[in-house]
Amino acid sequence: MSDGRTPRPGRVRAPFARRRGPMVPGEGPLARVPPVLVFVAVVVVFTAAVILGGVVGALLLGLLALGVAGLLAATWPRLTPGARAVRVLVLVVLVAIAVGLVFR
Numbered sequence: 825m826s827d828g829r830t831p832r833p834g835r836v837r838a839p840f841a842r843r844r845g846p847m848v849p850g851e852g853p854l855a856r857v858p859p860v861l862v863f864v865a866v867v868v869v870f871t872a873a874v875i876l877g878g879v880v881g882a883l884l885l886g887l888l889a890l891g892v893a894g895l896l897a898a899t900w901p902r903l904t905p906g907a908r909a910v911r912v913l914v915l916v917v918l919v920a921i922a923v924g925l926v927f928r
Contacts, residue, residue: 866888877928
């Protein structure tokens, strides 16, 4: 059947492919991840990146920056201009630290 509800053989469906309309807080793919776990993971990766330094540290910070950019893109329509500015500032600072680690 190709009515849009069942995938054709060989096609992989995204977990939220059937979802249409705005995402409701608490229903996204990260809704079940404990915030404390995310915070601890970010602190550990950031600390490891700064301690390691060089290209390896910059790559770790680059991964964090990609995560921040992805979350920023996903939440952009729902953010106020002030919240957008703060999140963009965090992203810029993270990228600046990563670039600084490369030349350290």
